[in-house]
Amino acid sequence: MRLNGKTAIVTGGASGFGAGIVRKFVAEGARVMIADLNTDMAQEVASEVGGDVRVVQANVAQGADVEAMGQTTLEAFGRIDILVNNAGTTHLPSPMEDVTEEDFDKVFAVNCKSVYLTARTIVPVMKAQGSGVILNIASTAGVSPRPRLNWYNASKGWMNNATKGMAVELAPEGIRVNALNPVAGETPLLKSFMGEDTPEMRAKFLATIPLGRFSTAEDMGNAACYLCSDEASMITGVCMEVDGGRCI
Numbered sequence: 607m608r609l610n611g612k613t614a615i616v617t618g619g620a621s622g623f624g625a626g627i628v629r630k631f632v633a634e635g636a637r638v639m640i641a642d643l644n645t646d647m648a649q650e651v652a653s654e655v656g657g658d659v660r661v662v663q664a665n666v667a668q669g670a671d672v673e674a675m676g677q678t679t680l681e682a683f684g685r686i687d688i689l690v691n692n693a694g695t696t697h698l699p700s701p702m703e704d705v706t707e708e709d710f711d712k713v714f715a716v717n718c719k720s721v722y723l724t725a726r727t728i729v730p731v732m733k734a735q736g737s738g739v740i741l742n743i744a745s746t747a748g749v750s751p752r753p754r755l756n757w758y759n760a761s762k763g764w765m766n767n768a769t770k771g772m773a774v775e776l777a778p779e780g781i782r783v784n785a786l787n788p789v790a791g792e793t794p795l796l797k798s799f800m801g802e803d804t805p806e807m808r809a810k811f812l813a814t815i816p817l818g819r820f821s822t823a824e825d826m827g828n829a830a831c832y833l834c835s836d837e838a839s840m841i842t843g844v845c846m847e848v849d850g851g852r853c854i
Contacts, residue, residue, distance in 0.1 A: 608835040610635030613683040615675065615728070617666050617720070618693030620647035623743060623788060626823025627690055627830045632657040634831055636688070639679045641666070658683075666693045666720035667712075676727040685735060688834045689728050691721050691765075692743040702756040710757050717761035721768055733779045739834045740776075742769050742785040743826070744845060749787055750853045762787075766845045773843030782842040784833045789849035791821035817850030 614631050618624040619640035628651055631638050637658040640648040645663045652659040660682050664675040679686055695716045697709040721742060732738025747755055748762030769785040776783055790811060812818055829848045832838055847853050 607635040608831060608837065609688075612636045612687040612834075613639075613679070613685050614688035614690060614834070615639045615641055615679055615686060616690040616692055617641045617664070617675075617724070619690075620644045620651055623791060623821070623823055623826040624690070624692040625651050626825075626827040627692060628659070628827075629655050629823070630827030630831045631688075631834075632659060634835070637683050639675070639682065641675045642693070666691075666723065667715035669723050669726070672720070672723040672727050676724075676731065680731065686728055686731050686738065687735075688739045688741070689724055689732075690741045690743065690830060690834070691724055693720060694743065694745075696755065696758040699754040701754065705757055713757055713761050714764075717758075718764050718768070721765060725772065729776065729781070732776075732781050736780045738781045740772065740781065740783045741830055741834055742766075742783070743830075744769070744785045744787050746787050746789045746847060746849045746852050749845070749847065769845055770843045777842055782838070784838075784842060785845040786826065786829055786833070787845055787847045787849060787853070788821040788826055789815055789847075789852045791823070791826070815850040815852045816854065819850060821848055821850070 609631055614636045616624050616628050619628045620642035628638050628640055632655045640661045641664040642648045645661055648661040652661055662675050662678045664671040697705050697713055742765050744765040745762040747759040748766045751759035766785055769783055773783040825848050
């Protein structure tokens with residue numbers, strides 16, 4: 607029960623890594639607000655895990671939605687101890703010059719602007735409390751970029767740098783900020799990363815991971831739980847790879 611009594615928001619918590627984080631947080635005693643565009647899937651996760659889990663529909667790239675998400679969480683739970691910025695998107699593998707402006711804008715709105723918007727809404731709450739933890743879900747793509755995912759790589763590199771800047775600024779307020787850098791996993795984005803989901807393409811991806819497997823939702827839940835728990839009270843500004851050794 608490492609998160610007993612804690613209240614957490616997990617964006618993009620209806621599927622993939624986000625759902626794994628929700629499951630782990632609830633198992634460790636947290637009350638969780640799942641923020642997602644797909645409320646039907648979010649409700650399925652909430653029903654599956656039990657505990658005190660609520661759902662709010664939110665587009666994290668829209669300021670009004672993020673403000674409503676924060677207000678709904680405060681009304682439900684009275685405080686916000688943990689914010690997990692997990693919602694993310696990518697463009698399809700493509701030469702950098704062929705990515706459309708629409709796709710570029712979407713990647714940076716969901717992966718980067720959302721971190722600014724959630725900070726604008728949630729940081730004042732945490733400052734008033736004198737404590738809080740923010741966890742940004744970045745990617746190994748932001749540490750060791752893959753070809754043909756250039757603007758996605760850049761957005762996750764931005765996220766890692768933002769994490770360190772936030773950590774330095776917010777440390778005096780009692781707020782810790784860290785990031786996780788997973789390698790590709792069994793999530794709705796896997797096919798988008800690979801371009802096509804075939805045994806040959808999976809084998810090509812797996813050949814770049816020394817431990818020989820993808821990141822799982824459970825891997826991410828375990829790592830997120832540690833960094834968001836009081837066990838990690840001296841850890842801030844860390845961008846930790848959960849990647850089976852890919853970035854070595």
